[in-house]
Amino acid sequence: MARKQKTNREIFTAGLIKQNPTFVQFLGMCPTLAVTTTVENALGMGAGVIFVLVLSNLFVSLIRNYVPKEVRIPIYIVIIATLVTILEMTMQALVPDLAKSLGVFLSLIVVNCLILGRAEAFAGKNPPFKSILDGLGMALGFTGGIVLIAIFRELLGAGSLLGYQMIPEQYQISILVKAAGAFLVFGILVAQINKIRFRNLDKSEVM
Amino acid sequence: MKHIKIAFALTLTVMLSMLAIFAVEGVTTPMIDEYLQKLADEALYSIMSDFDGTFEDISADYNLNGTTILEVKKGAEEGIIYKASFQGYASVITYMVGVNLADDTIYGLSIIEQGDSAGFGANIAVPAYADQFVGMSREDLGNGDFDGVTGATITTGGFAGSLAKVMQFHSVTFAGGVEVSDEEVRAGMMNDLFDGATFTEVTADNTTNENIKNIYEAKVDSVLVGYVYFVEGTGASVAGGNPFEYYIGIDLDKNYTGFRMYQNNDTANYAEPYLSDEFGDTYVNVALGNEDVIDAYTAGTSQTRSTIISSNVSLMEYHLVEVLGEMLNRPDPVTNLGVVNAFSTVAANYNEIYIDNPYNESILNMYELTDASDAVIGYIYYGESQGFGGQITFAIGIDVLENTDKVVILSSNESWNNAFEYSGSEVFPDTTWLQNYEAATIASILADPGIDGIAGVSTTTGTRGEDDGLMFAFESILNYHLEFIGGAE
Numbered sequence: 001m002a003r004k005q006k007t008n009r010e011i012f013t014a015g016l017i018k019q020n021p022t023f024v025q026f027l028g029m030c031p032t033l034a035v036t037t038t039v040e041n042a043l044g045m046g047a048g049v050i051f052v053l054v055l056s057n058l059f060v061s062l063i064r065n066y067v068p069k070e071v072r073i074p075i076y077i078v079i080i081a082t083l084v085t086i087l088e089m090t091m092q093a094l095v096p097d098l099a100k101s102l103g104v105f106l107s108l109i110v111v112n113c114l115i116l117g118r119a120e121a122f123a124g125k126n127p128p129f130k131s132i133l134d135g136l137g138m139a140l141g142f143t144g145g146i147v148l149i150a151i152f153r154e155l156l157g158a159g160s161l162l163g164y165q166m167i168p169e170q171y172q173i174s175i176l177v178k179a180a181g182a183f184l185v186f187g188i189l190v191a192q193i194n195k196i197r198f199r200n201l202d203k204s205e206v207m
Numbered sequence: 208m209k210h211i212k213i214a215f216a217l218t219l220t221v222m223l224s225m226l227a228i229f230a231v232e233g234v235t236t237p238m239i240d241e242y243l244q245k246l247a248d249e250a251l252y253s254i255m256s257d258f259d260g261t262f263e264d265i266s267a268d269y270n271l272n273g274t275t276i277l278e279v280k281k282g283a284e285e286g287i288i289y290k291a292s293f294q295g296y297a298s299v300i301t302y303m304v305g306v307n308l309a310d311d312t313i314y315g316l317s318i319i320e321q322g323d324s325a326g327f328g329a330n331i332a333v334p335a336y337a338d339q340f341v342g343m344s345r346e347d348l349g350n351g352d353f354d355g356v357t358g359a360t361i362t363t364g365g366f367a368g369s370l371a372k373v374m375q376f377h378s379v380t381f382a383g384g385v386e387v388s389d390e391e392v393r394a395g396m397m398n399d400l401f402d403g404a405t406f407t408e409v410t411a412d413n414t415t416n417e418n419i420k421n422i423y424e425a426k427v428d429s430v431l432v433g434y435v436y437f438v439e440g441t442g443a444s445v446a447g448g449n450p451f452e453y454y455i456g457i458d459l460d461k462n463y464t465g466f467r468m469y470q471n472n473d474t475a476n477y478a479e480p481y482l483s484d485e486f487g488d489t490y491v492n493v494a495l496g497n498e499d500v501i502d503a504y505t506a507g508t509s510q511t512r513s514t515i516i517s518s519n520v521s522l523m524e525y526h527l528v529e530v531l532g533e534m535l536n537r538p539d540p541v542t543n544l545g546v547v548n549a550f551s552t553v554a555a556n557y558n559e560i561y562i563d564n565p566y567n568e569s570i571l572n573m574y575e576l577t578d579a580s581d582a583v584i585g586y587i588y589y590g591e592s593q594g595f596g597g598q599i600t601f602a603i604g605i606d607v608l609e610n611t612d613k614v615v616i617l618s619s620n621e622s623w624n625n626a627f628e629y630s631g632s633e634v635f636p637d638t639t640w641l642q643n644y645e646a647a648t649i650a651s652i653l654a655d656p657g658i659d660g661i662a663g664v665s666t667t668t669g670t671r672g673e674d675d676g677l678m679f680a681f682e683s684i685l686n687y688h689l690e691f692i693g694g695a696e
Contacts, residue, residue, distance in 0.1 A: 078220050078224050082227055085231075090231065092239050
């Protein structure tokens with residue numbers, strides 16, 4: 001559902017707000033709900049996605065004219081998988097505790113629809129610099145999205161923020177750190193964002 | 208051309224990907240290994256906190272294959288740290304334990320990895336649980352003198368078993384301990400089955416059975432309290448098909464007193480649970496015949512459990528029949544029906560021999576009676592015929608000189624009211640007509656023309672020449688006896 005953007009600025013900002021992967025495109029829901037239990041995990045996942053998405057968009061864009069159309073998807077996937085494997089190994093070597101926290105969801109970045117989606121929809125058809133901007137914008141939008149969810153879940157559910165305990169145990173809403181709570185927070189945030197998105201539209205135009 | 212282009216593109220992509228990953232791996236693997244090593248060492252230093260030297264891995268000096276011990280690390284002359292694992296309830300549990308070489312006490316213990324049920328076996332990893340081990344004597348730890356994990360008997364049992372082996376290893380290797388001899392192990396197992404008893408081997412005095420290696424009588428103060436069997440079986444393993452040997456005790460109330468697996472050749476971590484005393488203790492006070500109540504000791508070992516149980520059942524049947532002289536619950540239990548009353552002398556054994564002899568429609572079962580020295584004293588045939596009111600079952604006893612002894616009617620639904628000759632004075636089955644077949648030689652009975660059916664109740668008694676009724680059944684049996692058992696061919 002990507003509309004062709006004209007200016008670089010528009011390309012970059014699309015992923016941040018208008019086409020936010022988390023709240024508008026609903027891409028990458030699985031890791032979204034799983035790693036948003038703490039802000040630290042969300043930031044870690046976000047950083048990983050930025051790394052993979054920017055580089056995968058770059059590489060896909062570089063080879064877009066040489067790749068036979070019939071096998072473009074498998075090749076994109078190999079590129080993404082390679083990047084994720086490199087990311088995983090590097091994280092395990094440099095930040096092993098964070099890597100352990102993210103666990104299997106680090107590996108699952110491979111199947112995050114966001115990455116393959118942008119590769120197919122944008123990077124496969126656009127020059128490298130624009131692709132980098134798109135990747136960066138989308139990844140930052142994703143990171144922003146999951147960090148926002150994580151702030152609510154960690155603060156209200158576990159009473160802490162980045163590990164610093166702020167709210168005592170009796171006031172914690174513990175369901176927020178469970179899977180059900182993830183859906184709740186997500187749903188409420190989507191509702192608020194939709195409210196902002198559609199406030200300028202006439203009632204009759206709302207889909 | 209297109210296909211080549213496609214194949215080339217795919218191959219090139221994959222090759223480049225491989226190169227990239229290979230390169231990164233080369234850089235990151237050493238870093239990851241160093242981190243893991245630090246983690247492991249951290250655990251070592253946290254156990255021996257006052258030690259500031261380096262640890263030397265001496266695992267290669269010993270044959271640790273198949274044992275519970277994974278690693279042995281030496282901390283100069285101060286202590287040894289063991290890394291070991293065992294099968295818990297639902298996962299393999301790995302732990303480290305440090306032994307002080309100077310005073311034979313425990314530095315401490317740390318659970319490295321476990322995946323047992325939260326709230327139960329998983330509580331073994333609660334830091335406070337390990338506090339009890341600090342300063343404990345090595346001997347106490349090896350004997351299992353510590354608090355188990357509440358509600359996690361299997362986990363605790365596996366843990367105690369593994370610790371015992373580790374401490375035994377330490378004792379022999381570093382503390383001048385003596386290897387427990389095989390005799391001691393066996394004696395210990397038998398003692399677990401009958402505490403404080405003396406054991407006399409009676410294998411030679413009993414019928415041989417290829418699976419039963421030894422039979423012992425257990426006596427306390429010279430009074431017989433039960434029996435211990437040493438049995439061999441096949442297949443009690445996760446791997447399947449491996450031989451296993453065990454001791455099992457049976458008391459005089461026909462209950463098991465316990466079970467001790469001597470060895471089972473199973474894959475490591477699956478062997479231990481069935482070698483544990485805890486598994487063996489689940490047999491205590493289980494009645495013979497009730498083996499079903501004994502559960503598989505760990506998840507995923509139901510095959511192991513069933514082979515052990517079926518070996519137990521064969522052993523149990525041997526014990527019942529050969530040692531206690533009982534009949535097994537076959538469809539026609541001898542003593543219950545009064546079949547034994549067909550022979551005036553009480554025999555020591557009533558051996559079913561019907562399987563070894565041809566089938567006859569009148570015979571339900573045949574028994575060979577033997578006395579205490581296994582000499583044959585007679586035979587009993589348990590037979591049936593169709594009467595007027597339904598099936599008649601009876602027993603007829605014959606001695607070794609081909610004389611009949613008694614005829615006993617076991618069940619019948621006949622009325623004797625119409626018996627022409629006996630009406631009014633006799634009732635079936637107490638009729639004197641049956642005496643025709645009692646206490647006489649078979650030959651004379653068969654040859655006597657005077658023995659005939661009774662008019663009016665010919666369905667019950669039969670009619671000569673008609674091959675029916677009790678006459679037919681009795682004569683069939685007597686002829687059968689002459690042909691297959693008697694001297695005559």
